Each structure stands twice: as structure tokens, then as C-alpha cells.
Amino acid sequence: MKRLLTIPCLLIALLPFLLSTFTGCNPHGYDDSAKLEFSTDTLMFDTVFTTVGSITRSFTVYNPSVDPVKLDIYLAGGDHSYYSINVDGTAGCEFRGVEIAPHDSIFVFVKVNINPTNQDLPYLVTDSVMFCNESRRQAVQLVAFGQDAHFIVPDHNNGSMPYKIVAHEHEDIHWTNDKPWVIYGWAVVDSLGKLTIDPGTRVYVHKGGGIWVYRYGNINVNGTADQPVIIRGDRLEHFYDTDYAQWDRIWINEGSSDNVINHAVITNASIGLEVSALEEYLGNKTTVNNTVIQNNYNFGVLGWAANLEMNNCQVSNNGQYSILMQIGDYKLNHVTVANYYAGTPARKAPAVMLSNYYETTQVNAAGEYENVYMIGDANLECNNCIFYGNNDKNEFGISKLNDASLTYQLRNCLVKREDLDEHFINCLNLDPKFVSNYGQDYNLQENSPAIDAGLNGLGITTDILGRMRNGNPDLGAFEYYPASDNRLRINTH
Numbered sequence: 001m002k003r004l005l006t007i008p009c010l011l012i013a014l015l016p017f018l019l020s021t022f023t024g025c026n027p028h029g030y031d032d033s034a035k036l037e038f039s040t041d042t043l044m045f046d047t048v049f050t051t052v053g054s055i056t057r058s059f060t061v062y063n064p065s066v067d068p069v070k071l072d073i074y075l076a077g078g079d080h081s082y083y084s085i086n087v088d089g090t091a092g093c094e095f096r097g098v099e100i101a102p103h104d105s106i107f108v109f110v111k112v113n114i115n116p117t118n119q120d121l122p123y124l125v126t127d128s129v130m131f132c133n134e135s136r137r138q139a140v141q142l143v144a145f146g147q148d149a150h151f152i153v154p155d156h157n158n159g160s161m162p163y164k165i166v167a168h169e170h171e172d173i174h175w176t177n178d179k180p181w182v183i184y185g186w187a188v189v190d191s192l193g194k195l196t197i198d199p200g201t202r203v204y205v206h207k208g209g210g211i212w213v214y215r216y217g218n219i220n221v222n223g224t225a226d227q228p229v230i231i232r233g234d235r236l237e238h239f240y241d242t243d244y245a246q247w248d249r250i251w252i253n254e255g256s257s258d259n260v261i262n263h264a265v266i267t268n269a270s271i272g273l274e275v276s277a278l279e280e281y282l283g284n285k286t287t288v289n290n291t292v293i294q295n296n297y298n299f300g301v302l303g304w305a306a307n308l309e310m311n312n313c314q315v316s317n318n319g320q321y322s323i324l325m326q327i328g329d330y331k332l333n334h335v336t337v338a339n340y341y342a343g344t345p346a347r348k349a350p351a352v353m354l355s356n357y358y359e360t361t362q363v364n365a366a367g368e369y370e371n372v373y374m375i376g377d378a379n380l381e382c383n384n385c386i387f388y389g390n391n392d393k394n395e396f397g398i399s400k401l402n403d404a405s406l407t408y409q410l411r412n413c414l415v416k417r418e419d420l421d422e423h424f425i426n427c428l429n430l431d432p433k434f435v436s437n438y439g440q441d442y443n444l445q446e447n448s449p450a451i452d453a454g455l456n457g458l459g460i461t462t463d464i465l466g467r468m469r470n471g472n473p474d475l476g477a478f479e480y481y482p483a484s485d486n487r488l489r490i491n492t493h
Contacts, residue, residue, distance in 0.1 A: 029067050029068065030067060030068055030069055030070045030133075031065040031066075031067035031068070031069055032069075032133050032134045032135045032136070033135050033136060034063060034064070034065035034067070034069045034133075034136075035064070035136065035138070036061055036062065036063060036064075036069070036071075036100075036131055036138055037061075037062040037063075037064055038059055038060065038061055038062070038138075038140055039059045039060040039062075040059050040140065041140060041141065042140070042141040042142075042143060043057055043059055043110055043140060043141070043142050043143070044143045044144075044153075045057060045112050045142075045143065045144035045145070055111070055112060056109055056110065056111045057109070057110055058107050058108060058109045058110065059107075059108055059110075059140060060105050060106070060107055060108075061100065061105060061106050061107075061108060061131065062100075062104075062105040063100040063101065063102060063103065063104055063105065064103065065102055065103075066102050066103075067102055068099055068100065068101050068102055069099070069100050069133060070097055070098070070099050070133060071097075071098045071099075071100070071131050071132065071133050072094075072095065072096050072097070072098070072130075072131075072132045072133070073085070073087055073094075073095045073098050073108070073129065073130065073131055073132075074093060074094040074095065074129075074130050074132075075093045075094070075127055075128075075129060075130070076127055076128045076129075076130055076139070077127040078093060078094070079093060081093060081127045082112055082113060082114055082125050082127070082144070083110055083111065083112050083127050083142055083144075084110075084111050084113075085108055085109065085110050085111075085129060086108070086109035086110075086111070087106065087107075087108055087109075088106050088107060108129060108140075110129070110142060112125070112142070112144045114144060114145075124143055124144070124145060124182060124184065124204075124206055124234050125143075125144045125145070126141065126142060126143050126144075127141075127142045128140060128141050128142060129142065143184070143206075145182070148179060149179050149180040149181065149182045149204075150175070150179055150180070150181045150182065151182050151184065152164050152166060152181065152182065152183040152184060152185070152187045153184050153185070154184065154185030154186070161185075161186055162184075162185035162186065163185050163186035163187070163188045163212070164185065164186070164187060164188065165188045165189075165190050165193075166187045166188060166189065166195060167189045167190060167193030167194055167195045167217070168190050168193050169190055169191060169192045169193055170192050170193070171190075171193045171194070172193075172194045172196065173193070173194065173195050173196070174196045174197075174198060175195065175196070175197045175198065175201050175203070176198050176201065177198050177199065177200035177201040177202070177227070180201075180202040180203070180204055181201065181202070181203045181204070182204050182205075182206070182234060183203065183204070183205045183206065183209050183210070183211070183247075184206045184209060185206075185208075185209045186209055186210055186211070186212050186248075187209075187210075187211050187212070188212045188214055188217075189211075189212070189213045189214060189217035189218065189219060190214055190217055191214055191215060191216040191217055192216055192217070193214075193217050193218070194217070194218040194219070194220070195211075195213070195217075195218070195219045195220070196219075196220045196222060197219075197220070197221045197222060197223075197229050198222060198229075199222055199223050199224045199226075199227035199228075199229065199263075200223070200224075200227035200228075200229070201223075201229050201230075202229075202230045202493075203229070203230065203231045203232075204232060204233065204234035204236070205231070205232070205233060205234060205246075205247035205248075205269075206233075206234050206247065207233070207234075207246060207247060208247065208248060209247050209248060210247055210248035210249045210250060210251060210269070211231070211249075211250045211251070212251045212253075213250075213251065213252040213253060213255075213259065214253055214278075215253040215254050215255060215278045215279065216253075216254075216255045216256055217253070217255060218255060218257050218258075218259060219252065219259050219260075219261075220259070220260050220261075221260065221261040221262060221263075221264050222260075222262055222263075223262050223263030223264050223290075224262070224263050225263055225290065225465060225466030226466075227263075228263045228264060228265050229263065229264045229265070230264075230265050230492060230493070231250065231264060231265065231266045231267075232246070232247075232265070232266070232267045232268050232269075232492060232493075233246025233247050233267075233268045233269070234246070234247075236493060240268070241268070241295070241492065242295065243268065244268055244269075244270075244295055244296060244297035244319060244343065245268070245269065245270045245296075245297035245298075246268045246269065247268070247269050247270070248269060248270050248271070249269050249270055249271035249272065249273065249274050250266065250269075250272070250273050250274065251274045251276070252273070252274070252275045252276075252286055253276065253277065253278040254276075254277040254278060254279070254280065254281060254282040254284060254305070255282065255284050256282065256284060257284060258284055258285045258286070258287065259275075259284070259285075259286040259287070260286075260287050260288075260289070261273075261286070261287070261288045261289070261291055262289045262290060262291070263289070263290045263291065264288075264291045264292070265291070265292045265294075265492050266291065266292070266293045266294075266296075267292070267293070267294050267295050267296070267492050268295050268296065269296050269297070270296065270297050270298050271296060271298050271299045271300075271302050272293040272294075272296045272299070272300045272301060272315075272318070273288070273293060273300070273301050273302070274299075274301075274302040274303070275301075275302070275303045275306040275308050276302070276303065276304045276305060276306055277304070277305035277306065280305075281305040281306075281307075281327070281328065281376070283307055283329075284307060285307045285308070285309060286306065286307065286308050286309070287308075287309045287310075287311070288301075288308070288309070288310045288311070288313055289310075289311045289312060289313070290311070290312045290313065290464045290466075290477075291310075291312075291313045291314075291464075292313070292314045292316075292464075292492075293313065293314070293315045293316075294314065294315070294316045294317050294318075294440065295316075295317050295318075296317075296318045296319070297318075297319045297343075298318070298319055298320050299318055299320055299321050299322070299323075299324050300315040300316070300318040300321070300322040300323060300337075301315060301322070301323045301324070302321075302324050302326075303323075303324070303325045303326065303328055303330060304325075304326035304327050304328065304358045304374075305326075305327045305328050305374075305376060306325075306327075306328040306329075306330075307328055307329045307330075308325070308328070308329075308330050308331075309330075309331040309332075309333075310331070310332050310333070310335050311332075311333045311334060311335075311460055312333070312334045312335075312460060312462075312463060312464045312477050313332075313334075313335045313336070313464070313477055314335075314336045314338070314442055314464060314477045314478075315335065315336070315337045315338075316336070316337070316338045316339065316340070316440055316442065317338075317339060317340055317341050317440060318339060318341060318347075319341055319343055319347060320347060320349045321349045321350065321351065321352070321353050322337045322338075322339045322351045322352060322389075323335075323337060323351070323352045323353070324353045325352075325353065325354045325355070325378065325380060326354075326355050326356075326357065326358035326378070327355075327356055327357065327358060327374070327375075327376035327377065327378050327404075328376070328378060328379075329379045330354070330378075330379065330380045330381070331380075331381045331382075332380075332381070332382045332383070332385050333382075333383045333384060333385070333458050333460055334383070334384045334385065334454075334458070334460055334463070334464075334473070334475075334476060334477055335382075335385045335386075335476070335477060336385070336386045336442050336476035336477040336478065337351045337352055337385070337386065337387045337388070337389070337395070338351075338386070338388055338389060338432075338434060338437065338440075338442050339351035339388075339389035339390070339391075339395065340389055340390045340437045340438050340440075341389075341390075342390075342438065347389075347390075347391070348391075349397075350391060350394050350395050350396055350397035351387055351388070351389045351391070351395040351396070351416075352387045352395065352396045352397070353396075353397045353398075353399065354378055354380050354397070354398055354399070354406065354408055355378060355398070355399035355400065355401075355406070356375060356376060356377060356378040356399075356400055356401060356404045356405065356406040357373045357374060357375045357376070357399075357401045357404070358373070358374050359371055359372070359373055359374075360372060360374055373401065375401055375403045375404045376404050377404050377405045377406070378404070378405070378406045378407070378408075379405075379406075379407050379408070380407070380408040380409070381408075381409055382408075382409070382410040382411070382413055383410075383411050383412060383413070383454075383455055383458055384411075384412050384413065384454040384455055384458065384473060384474075384475050384476070385410070385413045385414075385415075385475065385476065386413070386414045386415075386432050386450060386475050386476040387413065387414070387415045387416060387417075388414065388415075388416045388431075388432050388434075389416065390437070391416070393416070393417075393418050394416065394417050394418060395415065395416040395417065396410075396415050396416070396417045408423055409423055409425065410423060410424045410425065410427055411425045411426060411427075411455055412425070412426045412427065412453060412454050412455040412475065413427045413428075413475065414427070414428045414429070414430060414432050414449065414450050414453070414475050414476075415427055415428070415429060416429060417429060426455075428449055428450075428453065430449045431449075432444065432448055432449065432450050432475070432476070433445040433447060433448040433449070433450075434448075435483075442476065442477070442478055443478045443480070443481075443483075444474060444476070444478060444480040446480065446482075448474075448480065450474050450475035450476055450480075451474050451480045452471060452472040452473075452474060453472070453474065453475050454469075454472055454473035454474055454475050455473075456472060456473065458473075460473070462479075463477060463478050463479040464477040464478060465478070467479050467481060
């Protein structure tokens with residue numbers, strides 16, 4: 001009898017342990033690994049506010065698990081957020097221990113209060129609602145428009161690329177400088193469409209977005225020395241000036257007419273400017289004059305199967321190559337490439353690179369993806385340029401496959417490179433003595449070897465700041481002037 005009585009007593013003693021084992025070590029039966037489902041991953045408040053704005057929207061949170069879940073729900077921005085949330089009838093910015101029954105859901109209501117006349121607000125006011133338990137963090141993004149601006153909001157989606165066509169076929173569209181232009185997603189110039197951007201226009205691009213000039217489309221950026229066109233991320237706090245990859249890129253495909261970018265500042269993208277053939281090389285030229293392209297996470301300028309000319313440009317502080325040219329025809333005059341990128345991981349690539357091939361991915365006969373080399377002729381001409389940076393030995397690289405030609409000539413350039421062979425005519429490998437390498441002031445000091453070292457006859461009579469070039473021109477984008485005459489910074493905001 002004692003043995004018969006011992007077994008049920010033992011089971012009773014072990015029952016709490018057994019229950020916790022079969023419920024994932026959770027005595028209350030909560031599923032701490034459940035992945036919630038949401039009615040949307042981004043809640044957009046797509047009203048352009050003209051007075052003090054207040055609007056409420058909602059989304060649903062669903063628990064697909066067979067067990068209940070217990071969550072902490074809060075705004076990532078906390079008490080400083082422009083948003084407030086209401087979880088199943090209770091308002092606030094933080095909620096602890098919210099339970100959702102198995103296969104059940106809750107509503108989260110979100111309210112935003114914005115005064116669009118507050119000029120200190122970012123143009124897109126963003127936050128996120130966080131959902132956290134012991135083992136998982138999930139979020140729903142919140143996006144609202146904060147100031148009076150021209151907003152480009154996507155109305156199409158090509159896979160993972162939301163976009164809006166801003167210039168349709170045979171349309172000639174002007175972006176004026178009356179208000180900023182804010183791009184959410186991609187602003188697309190369609191085939192045979194044209195986009196002209198007026199002097200002084202500010203263009204702010206939200207994370208992941210960009211400007212895409214589709215094949216046979218056309219773009220003209222018409223900034224001036226006094227009124228440059230600014231194209232940058234939409235986070236305007238100065239903290240974000242050193243936050244690279246805030247947006248994607250300006251992407252220009254092949255076409256039948258030339259593209260021109262004058263006096264622009266392109267900054268804080270993944271790739272500042274990409275000029276590439278979508279299907280075939282057509283030979284139309286993209287010309288970039290008096291433009292700053294800086295602080296980009298991957299490349300400042302990427303060209304493949306392209307015809308690109310750059311004059312009086314500064315390309316600086318990019319995470320990989322500042323200028324990468326793969327197949328095509330390239331001409332650089334008075335370009336300062338100064339790559340003192342100090343981010344992580346450390347840069348290993350040379351500041352400037354030329355090759356007669358690029359690597360891409362194609363589907364083979366078996367339906368499998370494979371890496372292949374696209375090979376073609378590459379030609380480069382450089383005059384009066386500076387290619388320098390914080391790599392130890394080499395800031396100009398060549399990579400050639402013998403199936404196509406690769407020709408290059410650099411005249412009167414200052415190049416950080418150990419081997420200055422017959423392709424480098426009257427070139428120097430000396431410290432250019434910029435005013436500030438890491439402060440991105442690439443004016444020349446008075447003892448710079450780049451002063452008066454340039455070649456005459458290029459027809460470029462002013463520098464990037466509109467100052468006259470005197471006598472023999474100086475190398476790079478900046479003509480030497482005494483410090484009191486320098487305009488050291490171009491406003492990037």
C-alpha cells in the first residue's frame with residue numbers, strides 16, 4: 001500500500017515542474033518566441049499639414065500562437081515623440097505586460113501632433129512602436145509629414161522598390177525652389193521624360209529612396225555657385241551629417257540625350273551618383289560640373305558602361321571607392337578626390353579605380369544564379385586632378401582583363417601612387433596640403449605643391465566656388481586664395 005500511495009504523491013510533487021517543461025519553462029503558459037503579425041509594417045500619415053495638425057490612425061496586432069503572449073509596447077521616441085499611442089482604450093507612450101490571447105488581436109491607435117510652421121522639424125517625422133517580450137523585438141514604423149513641402153509619395157511598387165513617376169513620357173517637369181522636395185521611395189523620370197531642378201532647390205530623400213532617371217529619361221540640375229542644389233537625406237539634425245547611407249542614390253541610365261548636373265551637393269547616400277547602362281551602352285554623356293559628392297557609405301560615383309565627364313568637382317569621404325569606373329568613357333578635369341573615410345570597416349579600396357569589366361549576376365540555362373564578368377573597352381583622361389587619401393600607398397588603381405582594351409592618361413595630376421609610369425605625364429606623388437583633411441576643407445594651403453602646377457588650355461576659368469583661376473591653374477577643384485578670401489564651406493542643409 002505504501003508503494004501505491006507513493007506514486008501519486010510523487011506525480012503531485014512533480015506537477016509544477018512538468019507543466020513548466022511542456023509550456024516552455026513558463027509557469028503562466030506565455031509564448032515568448034511568438035512572432036506577431038501586423039496589419040501594416042509602416043503607418044503613414046499622408047496628410048500635408050498646413051496648420052497645427054492632429055490625426056489618428058490605427059493598426060492591428062495579431063497573435064498567431066496557440067499560447068497567449070505578454071508584451072511591453074512603447075514608442076521608441078519616448079516622451080519626446082511627436083506621437084502618442086492608445087492600446088485597447090488606454091492612452092500613453094508606454095505599456096507593460098500587455099496580454100494577447102491565442103489567435104486573438106488588439107488594436108493600437110496612433111495620434112500625431114505636428115505644427116508644420118516649426119522650421120526646426122525634420123521634413124518627415126518618424127518614430128516606431130516597439131513590441132517586446134523576453135526573446136523578440138518587433139516594430140511598426142510611423143511616418144508623418146512635418147513641414148510644408150512638395151512630397152513625392154510612392155504610388156507604385158516594383159518588387160521591393162516603391163516609386164512614383166515624377167516626369168512621364170514627353171513631360172518636362174520643373175522642381176522649383178519655393179519649398180523643399182521630400183522623396184519617400186523613388187522619384188522616377190520615365191523614358192522620354194525630363195526633370196529640371198532649379199537653382200537653390202533642396203531635395204531631401206527618405207531612407208531607402210532615391211532619384212532614378214530611367215533609360216531614355218533626362219535630368220538637368222541647374223544650381224549656381226550662390227544657389228547650389230542640395231540633395232541629401234531627410235534627417236536634418238547635424239548629428240546625421242556623419243551618418244552615411246541615409247538614402248540610396250541618384251541613378252542615371254542610358255539614353256539619347258545628355259544629362260547635366262551643375263553646382264550640386266550630393267551627400268550621405270549609399271552611392272552618391274550612379275551612371276550605368278540598364279540594357280546597353282548608348283554613348284550619351286552625363287556631365288557633372290562644380291559639384292560636391294561626399295560622405296557616402298559605398299561609392300561617391302559609380303560608372304559602368306557609361307560616358308561621364310566631371311569638371312571642378314570634389315568627391316570625398318566615401319566608404320569604398322570615391323570614383324569607380326567600369327567600362328565606358330570617362331574624363332575628369334580639376335577634380336579633387338580626397339578620401340579620408342574613417343568609418344568602420346576601414347576602407348581598403350583605392351580612392352579612384354578604373355577597370356574594363358564589372359561583375360554581375362545572371363540566370364544560367366539551368367535556372368541558377370551565377371556570377372559573370374561583363375567585359376568592354378574602358379578609356380580615361382584626367383587633367384589637373386588630385387587623387388589622395390589616407391590609404392598607405394595607392395589611391396589610384398587599374399584592373400584589366402585582356403579581352404577588351406583599357407587606356408588611360410593622367411596629365412598634370414597629383415596622385416598618391418607608388419608607380420607613376422608613362423601613363424602619368426607631369427604628375428606628382430606629394431602631399432597636396434589641404435587646409436583640413438578630416439574637416440573636409442580641401443582648399444590648398446599656401447605651400448601646397450598643387451599651386452600653379454596645372455595645365456592651361458582646358459577652358460575652365462573658374463574653380464568650384466566660382467573664383468577665377470589665375471595664371472597657371474592650380475590642381476584640383478579649388479584655386480588657391482588666401483584664407484580670408486576662402487568660402488570654406490558649402491551649406492549642405
